[in-house]
Amino acid sequence: MAPSDKTYSVPLYTTSNGCPVSNPNAMIKMGKVGPALIQDHHLIDLLAHFDRERIPERVAHAKGSGAHGYLEVTEDVSDIVSADFLNGIGKKTALFTRFSTIGGEKGSADSARDPRGFAIKFYTQEGIIDWVNINSPVFFIRNGVQFPFLVHTQKARDPQTNLKDVNMYWDFLCNNPESVHNTMIIFSDRGTPFSYRHMHGFSTHTFKWVNKEGQFHYVQIHLLTDQGIKNLTNAEAHALQSDDPDHAGRDLHEAIERGDFPSWTLYVQTMTPEQAEEAPFSVFDVTKTWPHKDFPLRKFAKLVLDRNPENYHAEVEQSVFNPANTVPGIEPSADPVLQARLFSYGDTQRYRLGTNFTQIPVNRPLQAHCPFQRDGAVCVNGNYGSVSNYPSSFEPLKYRVDATNNEAHEKWASEAISFQWGATDLDFEQPRVLWEVYGKTRQQEALIHNVAQDIQGAKPEIQKRVMEYFSKVTPEISDRLSEALQK
Ligand code: HEM
CATH class of the missing domain: 2.40.180.10 (Catalase core domain)
Known part of the structure; x- marks a missing residue:
């Protein structure tokens, strides 16, 4: 049986292979003024792990x-x-x-x-x-x-x-x-x-x-x-x-x-x-x-x-x-x-x-049982022992019924097309309602203030396009934004 992985609760300091280290602050050297020795496994073990402490941060939502x-x-x-x-x-x-x-x-x-x-x-x-x-x-x-x-x-x-x-x-x-x-x-x-x-x-x-x-x-x-x-x-x-x-x-x-x-x-x-x-x-x-x-x-x-x-x-x-x-x-x-x-x-x-x-x-x-996905780097789950690594005699499992109603609505039959879902007037209707709602809670002022603060350092042509962008919702936003920028 593998030893418990709770070694962190043992108050003895060791290298990662479990060898006791008497002084974690000491290095093995050629005398007091000589160079360090590569046989100092504690030093190499510690530095090598430190060098790999970071993993890639999430490409989005990193914090x-x-x-x-x-x-x-x-x-x-x-x-x-x-x-x-x-x-x-x-x-x-x-x-x-x-x-x-x-x-x-x-x-x-x-x-x-x-x-x-x-x-x-x-x-x-x-x-x-x-x-x-x-x-x-x-x-x-x-x-x-x-x-x-x-x-x-x-x-x-x-x-x-x-x-x-x-x-x-x-x-x-x-x-x-x-x-x-x-x-x-x-x-x-x-x-x-x-x-x-x-x-x-x-x-x-x-x-x-x-x-x-x-x-x-x-x-x-x-x-x-x-x-x-x-x-x-x-x-x-x-x-x-x-x-x-x-x-x-x-x-x-x-x-x-x-x-x-x-x-x-x-x-x-x-x-x-x-x-x-x-x-x-x-x-x-x-x-x-x-x-x-x-x-x-x-x-x-x-x-x-x-x-x-x-x-x-x-x-x-x-x-x-x-x-x-x-x-x-x-x-x-x-x-x-x-x-x-x-x-x-x-x-x-x-x-x-x-x-x-x-x-x-x-x-x-x-619980998971997917023995056909096995091996690969850092495999620590026992790798399904001797269970077969290809499906041989599994019964197909009808777990629960799949969606059946209104097949027409989700029945796809089409040729492959290149499609970009562009903007239409409909896209400004809900934002227009939101602007009215903001009027009841001082959020109109907040929106104008926050956008103005953000774009004050932008190029004039970008500021102009931001006005056009919001004027599609209502010209009131762009007018008030323009005023706020001039203050
Ligand atoms: C095509 C659009 C999108 C793509 C390609 C995408 C892709 C990604 C990627 C690659 C990550 C990092 C995941 C990781 O490293 O584990 C991530 C994180 C995240 N995404 Fe998206 N995303 C998209 C849209 C959205 C939308 C629309 C939402 C919410 C409705 C959303 C919510 C999240 C959340 C909450 C996280 C953080 C998850 C965590 O805490 O680990 N994403 N996204």
Whole structure:
């Protein structure tokens, strides 16, 4: 039997191969003034591991904080979803959550103006499902292929100067006017949440929930904070960037340490395939919200975070979330941004952590049996012993029915086409309503102030295009922006 891996609790200091070291501060040298000797295995072992301490940071969402918790089903949703972990009032499922900003590097400030990631990994009896949410109900792009361009312009640095570039940032948004809905959210005070505890989460995309009869609904998930929404002003967020760049991670950790466990109430919006046909916008358009009056929120669960990680690198840095990880009863929709995501996460995680990243404890399903995936670097799960490495006599498993209703709606028959989903007038209708809503809460002033602050250093032609961009929502925004810039 292998010795326990809990060697860290033994108060004896050893090299990584377990050899006791009497003085970790000493080196083996040719006399007091001579050179070091390569036979000093402790020195070589220590330095070689140190040299490899960093793993690649996430290409997006590099700065983050995590916590463990659970989901508890509070209402019966068996009529719309067959997923085991959502069936049975009172059923609890362990989970791990990672909050993040999108654009900043690993050491960047938590208070940056940016959407926040709110990724959740559920350890269900039917495997792992990840809900890789953000705190905004809409996203900047709706052509999945554009994500690298979005990240290059919003996060990456100029190829020559290595400086962030406000011109590139706004150039991209203006070239893709369907982004204006999310831009208006991120440049309101909602773009700088007071903490991770005080913001909502959204699936943002449409998914499909399939019930036990095989009927599906399109759904969107809302996680509404029980702590109440609280945001920072631009000035407060700027001050925190230098005073306490880790403020949101600190707030989360300290709240959990003092037993003030943050929680969210979960709701689902549902749409039948027939309603989707009638809706004035595409159900696959991630730049649109579903009006609550037509598609009311239906409560179904409570999410609680009640345990801090023991070790940041092991549990938070090495955690992976992938929208392709799902369980029977929950399926992706044809949203083209979601479809692109289904490839990207597993791919980057194989690069970031190596082929066997699902063997890392935080990523491990409660049970898994996939002996046809074996070997590879750092394989530590026993590698399925002598179990056959190809399928020979497995019975096909009809686990649960697949979606069957309204096949016409999701029956694809077409030739391959090159398609870019361009902007139309429809894209400015919801932002126009949002502008009116902002009028009731002083967020019109916040939006104007925050955008003006951001573009004041941009080139005049970019400033002009930003005015045009917002004037498609209403000329009132560009007029007020123009005034604010002249002050
Ligand atoms: C085509 C569009 C997108 C692509 C290609 C993409 C790709 C990625 C990649 C490569 C990562 C890093 C993953 C890792 O290293 O483990 C990431 C992180 C993340 N993405 Fe996306 N993304 C897209 C859109 C979105 C959207 C629309 C949302 C939310 C609705 C989202 C939410 C997140 C979150 C929350 C994380 C951080 C996960 C964590 O905490 O580890 N992404 N994304």
